[in-house]
Amino acid sequence: MSSQSVYDIGAVYPWCMPKLWDETMEAHRRAVQDAVLETAVALVTEHGLASVTMSQIAKEAGIGRATLYKYFPDVQSVLIAWHDRHVAAHLERLAQARDHADGPSQRLEAVLLGYAHITHKRPQGGEIAAFVHRDRHVVQAQQQLHDLVREVVAEAAAVGAVREDVSPEELADYCLHALSAAGGLRSEEAVHRLVAVTLSGLRPAR
Amino acid sequence: MSSQSVYDIGAVYPWCMPKLWDETMEAHRRAVQDAVLETAVALVTEHGLASVTMSQIAKEAGIGRATLYKYFPDVQSVLIAWHDRHVAAHLERLAQARDHADGPSQRLEAVLLGYAHITHKRPQGGEIAAFVHRDRHVVQAQQQLHDLVREVVAEAAAVGAVREDVSPEELADYCLHALSAAGGLRSEEAVHRLVAVTLSGLRPAR
Numbered sequence: 001m002s003s004q005s006v007y008d009i010g011a012v013y014p015w016c017m018p019k020l021w022d023e024t025m026e027a028h029r030r031a032v033q034d035a036v037l038e039t040a041v042a043l044v045t046e047h048g049l050a051s052v053t054m055s056q057i058a059k060e061a062g063i064g065r066a067t068l069y070k071y072f073p074d075v076q077s078v079l080i081a082w083h084d085r086h087v088a089a090h091l092e093r094l095a096q097a098r099d100h101a102d103g104p105s106q107r108l109e110a111v112l113l114g115y116a117h118i119t120h121k122r123p124q125g126g127e128i129a130a131f132v133h134r135d136r137h138v139v140q141a142q143q144q145l146h147d148l149v150r151e152v153v154a155e156a157a158a159v160g161a162v163r164e165d166v167s168p169e170e171l172a173d174y175c176l177h178a179l180s181a182a183g184g185l186r187s188e189e190a191v192h193r194l195v196a197v198t199l200s201g202l203r204p205a206r
Numbered sequence: 207m208s209s210q211s212v213y214d215i216g217a218v219y220p221w222c223m224p225k226l227w228d229e230t231m232e233a234h235r236r237a238v239q240d241a242v243l244e245t246a247v248a249l250v251t252e253h254g255l256a257s258v259t260m261s262q263i264a265k266e267a268g269i270g271r272a273t274l275y276k277y278f279p280d281v282q283s284v285l286i287a288w289h290d291r292h293v294a295a296h297l298e299r300l301a302q303a304r305d306h307a308d309g310p311s312q313r314l315e316a317v318l319l320g321y322a323h324i325t326h327k328r329p330q331g332g333e334i335a336a337f338v339h340r341d342r343h344v345v346q347a348q349q350q351l352h353d354l355v356r357e358v359v360a361e362a363a364a365v366g367a368v369r370e371d372v373s374p375e376e377l378a379d380y381c382l383h384a385l386s387a388a389g390g391l392r393s394e395e396a397v398h399r400l401v402a403v404t405l406s407g408l409r410p411a412r
Binding site for chain 1: 255256369376380384385390396400402403405406407408
C-alpha cells in the first residue's frame with residue numbers, strides 16, 4: 001500500500017480532476033497575492049515607503065516571510081505588481097467602453113468618460129504613484145493607455161469630429177492630463193462637466 | 207584704543223552704511239540658502255529622499271553642519287523651502303503676465319501661456335513633488351495659483367469669452383491639469399498648441 005498522502009490527489013490519480021485542482025491552486029495563489037498587494041499599499045499609504053518592511057507586510061497579510069519572498073523579492077516589486085494589476089484592469093475597462101460604443105465620436109466620448117471615472121475613484125496615492133511611475137513596466141502601461149486614447153482621437157479626427165491642426169499624439173496627452181483633474185472632483189456631475197469641457201478642446205477650431 | 211575687530215564696522219560706526227551692511231548680510235544668507243536648496247534637490251533627485259542626510263547636504267553645499275542647522279531643522283524643510291521659493295517666483299511671474307495684458311481674454315491667455323511655460327521648463331521631480339505636495343504651505347501656494355487662474359477665468363466669463371455652464375472654480379482646475387501636459391512637450395510650438403487647445407475647452411458651448 002502506498003504511503004503517499006491523500007492530499008496529493010493529482011499524483012495518485014493523475015486522471016482525476018487535474019484542471020479543477022490547478023484552478024484551486026491558482027485561485028489560492030491569487031488570493032495570497034491580493035492580500036499581499038492590498039496590505040502593502042495600505043501600509044505604505046499610512047507610514048510612507050521608507051518605513052515599510054517585508055516582515056511587516058507578511059505579518060499584516062497573515063502569511064510567513066518565506067511565503068512572501070516566494071512571490072516578491074522586495075517592497076518595491078509588491079507596489080509595482082499592485083499598480084500593474086490596476087492598470088491592466090483599467091485598460092480592459094476602457095477597451096470595453098470603446099467597443100460598446102457606436103461610431104468614432106461616441107467611442108472617443110466613451111473612452112474619455114471611462115478614464116475620468118477611473119481617475120475620479122482612484123486613491124490619490126502620491127508617494128506610491130511617484131515611485132511606481134519610474135518603473136519600466138508602468139511606463140509601458142501608461143504608453144498603452146496613451147495609445148488607446150490616441151487611436152480613438154485619430155479615428156474621430158478622420159471623420160471631422162476632432163481638430164486636425166494638432167496631432168492625435170498631443171491631443172491624447174492633453175486629454176489624459178485634463179481628465180486627471182477628475183481625481184479632485186466631488187460629484188459624478190462634475191466629472192461629466194470635465195469630460196464635456198475636455199471634449200470641447202478637441203473640437204475643430206471655429 | 208578699542209580691541210573691536212575692524213570687521214564689526216556697524217558696531218564701531220553705527221552711522222556708517224548700516225543699510226549696505228544689512229544688505230550684504232542678507233545677500234550672504236540668501237546665497238548660502240540658495241546653495242543649500244539646490245544641493246539638497248540635486249542629491250534627492252539623484253539618490254532618493256530616503257537616503258539623503260543633513261550631513262551630506264552640508265558637505266556638498268560647502269558649509270558646516272552647524273550652519274546648515276541654523277537655517278533648517280531637517281531635509282524635509284529644505285525641500286519645502288526650495289519649493290516655496292519656486293512657487294512664489296512663479297506666482298509673481300503669472301501676476302505680471304496678467305497685469306501686462308489688456309482686456310479679460312488677453313489676461314486669461316497670458317496667464318495660461320505663462321503657466322504652461324513654467325510647467326514646460328520645470329524639472330519633473332516626481333518624488334520631491336509628491337513629498338512637498340503633502341505640506342500645508344505648499345497646499346496654500348497651490349491654492350493661490352488656483353485662485354489666480356480662477357479670477358482671470360471668471361473675468362473672461364463675465365464678458366462672454368468663457369463658457370458659463372461650468373463654474374470658474376472647475377474650469378481653473380481643468381486648465382491647471384490640462385496645462386501640466388506641457389511638462390512632457392518637446393517644443394515651444396507644442397506648448398502654444400496645448401494652450402490653444404485648452405483655451406478652446408473654455409469657449410462658450412456652441
